[in-house]
């Protein structure tokens with residue numbers, strides 16, 4: 001699990017560590033890590049052209065020291081000082097000693113010929129959108145030939161939320177220090193950060209436990225354990241699916257298929273798409289009746305493609321009245337937004353899975369702070385909120401959050417949400433805690449999208465078809481030998 005630490009948490013840990021290390025040591029660790037990544041990206045330093053954009057704070061100091069290291073290795077380094085009178089004195093002196101050139105914001109910056117551009121304009125001390133000089137240079141860097149590397153945080157990105165007000169530095173790589181900040185992996189900031197490299201500067205032991213996390217394949221593998229010798233089809237949890245309709249069976253077929261391919265113990269289906277689901281998935285136990293007719297389950301999924309008429313509303317109420325975990329998706333979200341008390345009065349876990357427009361039906365727009373918005377709705381409803389997006393966010397009522405790191409834009413196609421709710425229902429039926437389980441489902445779903453997109457554009461059914469293989473790849477096992 002990767003902790004995502006806020007600026008306040010990083011600053012607090014830095015204060016403790018700064019008091020215990022000699023002056024400037026942390027910045028040297030940061031600059032060494034930064035220069036190492038840059039050297040790897042450049043391949044070879046001698047002759048390489050590097051432009052360092054340096055603001056007047058410590059972020060500029062990191063960039064200047066790293067520039068000095070690159071210059072010492074033979075790179076031709078130009079530092080552009082955005083606030084020449086406040087540039088980090090020791091960093092600037094080191095750069096000069098190593099043979100780097102220095103200019104002001106309007107000087108010959110070399111951006112049109114650079115191999116690599118370092119963005120040390122502003123880091124976690126930034127406020128608001130970039131100022132005009134900085135915005136102009138960030139824009140030139142983005143359209144120039146150099147590989148763009150952000151120092152700690154892409155300038156102009158809010159490190160806590162990922163919000164971008166106006167211009168920001170578009171990095172292909174971000175080298176961040178001490179801890180990954182949420183703004184690098186969520187919202188607009190994710191798109192500006194590119195690939196994130198974490199440099200250890202010794203902050204770890206002093207950081208408060210993170211309240212937001214990103215799961216790894218290893219974390220998710222723990223949710224995907226194969227059955228053991230004593231397992232039977234019931235023992236791993238049975239999921240019940242209420243999805244699709246007679247006219248639109250697709251959502252029922254996708255959701256049921258995804259559940260089966262995630263944990264193929266037993267999947268029950270109840271609803272008016274029964275005929276289509278039975279034809280597609282003979283492995284499922286299917287009834288055209290109500291949820292109560294389906295047999296015992298350990299979790300429900302309700303909503304994809306069910307419609308929002310009186311019958312659908314009464315089925316939703318029946319499912320929410322159980323003491324089982326429930327995934328509320330799609331049309332069920334529209335109905336739950338009209339009657340949020342159906343969710344609030346539940347004692348068992350509820351996971352709501354809105355995209356932005358469904359989220360807004362609960363009364364507030366998502367806005368630029370996606371983690372904050374998901375947390376607020378989760379607290380209001382006493383439910384886990386899984387807010388879909390290019391980086392899906394999960395929040396629980398207590399404020400614990402997860403930001404998903406897998407997936408591909410190819411997943412922006414109809415029906416992929418139905419696949420997610422099937423995966424999530426299957427995992428929730430095992431009884432694991434709802435928020436982390438929802439994050440694990442989003443992770444697996446994203447990996448299935450990546451696997452299905454390996455050969456070209458995907459449709460939702462491709463994700464279902466490749467799910468078993470994806471589970472195997474996330475488990476990292478392959479075929480077990482018999483031990484004979």
Ligand SMILES: NC(=O)C1=CN([C@@H]2O[C@H](COP(=O)(O)OP(=O)(O)OC[C@H]3O[C@@H](n4cnc5c(N)ncnc54)[C@H](OP(=O)(O)O)[C@@H]3O)[C@@H](O)[C@H]2O)[C@@H](O)CC1
Nearest residue numbers: 026027056057058059122123124125126127129130131152
């Ligand atoms: N602490 C440590 O031990 C370590 C810290 N480390 C590093 O320090 C960084 C934090 O440094 P920091 O606190 O000096 O702030 P920083 O990010 O440089 O920003 C302040 C500067 O930005 C400017 N500025 C602000 N907003 C702006 C805007 N919108 N557009 C343009 N400019 C703007 C602001 O100008 P001012 O408002 O003063 O006019 C001021 O000049 C951190 O991210 C990491 O890289 C590492 O070395 C590890 C050890």
Ligand SMILES: Nc1ncnc2c1ncn2[C@@H]1O[C@H](COP(=O)(O)OP(=O)(O)O)[C@@H](O)[C@H]1O
Nearest residue numbers: 388389390407408409411412414415416417418
């Ligand atoms: N640009 C993107 N990058 C990664 N994932 C995406 C992107 N766009 C959409 N997705 C994912 O695809 C799924 C779409 O779900 P949803 O909007 O409910 O679709 P549908 O209702 O058609 O099934 C979500 O899981 C979302 O996170």
Ligand SMILES: [K+]
Nearest residue numbers: 119122153155
């Ligand atoms: K920066």
